[in-house]
Amino acid sequence: MKILVINGPNINMLGMREPNVYGSDSYVDLLDYIQNVAVEEGVSVECVQSNHEGDLVDWIQKTPGVYDGIVINPAAYTHTSIAILDALKAVPVLAVEVHISDVSKREDFRQISYAGMACVKTYMGLGFAGYREAIRFLKERA
Numbered sequence: 209m210k211i212l213v214i215n216g217p218n219i220n221m222l223g224m225r226e227p228n229v230y231g232s233d234s235y236v237d238l239l240d241y242i243q244n245v246a247v248e249e250g251v252s253v254e255c256v257q258s259n260h261e262g263d264l265v266d267w268i269q270k271t272p273g274v275y276d277g278i279v280i281n282p283a284a285y286t287h288t289s290i291a292i293l294d295a296l297k298a299v300p301v302l303a304v305e306v307h308i309s310d311v312s313k314r315e316d317f318r319q320i321s322y323a324g325m326a327c328v329k330t331y332m333g334l335g336f337a338g339y340r341e342a343i344r345f346l347k348e349r350a
């Protein structure tokens with residue numbers, strides 16, 4: 209099984225950005241964490257990150273026939289991007305939404321998730337463990 213993990217803007221700034229919200233571990237730590245989960249679960253996982261909305265759309269569009277599932281944290285684009293929602297709806301690949309923080313307990317503008325409307329499951333507020341749960345969920349669904 210092959211899973212693509214897509215992270216959106218500012219996820220590369222983990223460790224430095226708002227550690228009280230996102231913790232003190234870096235994006236490289238997140239990559240290490242995900243690869244350990246991949247080994248434990250016996251799945252192949254590739255990770256990509258971009259600060260640019262169109263990159264996320266391009267990666268989603270290229271998943272059919274290559275990946276069996278998508279784990280996506282669109283970061284701030286969660287709350288704004290109909291383009292990412294449409295891309296997720298355009299491909300027959302199961303997607304799971306992850307947020308490191310518990311967005312349900314944050315500002316009003318974070319209460320809508322466009323991407324989430326095309327995802328089969330959402331994990332939020334679990335820190336890095338949300339990615340593990342998303343990978344496990346996709347593995348069980350496969």
Ligand code: DQA
Binds near residue numbers: 217219284310311
């Ligand atoms: C986030 C939550 C978003 O609201 C925010 O814009 C992010 C990160 C999270 O992982 O908790 O950049 O997706």
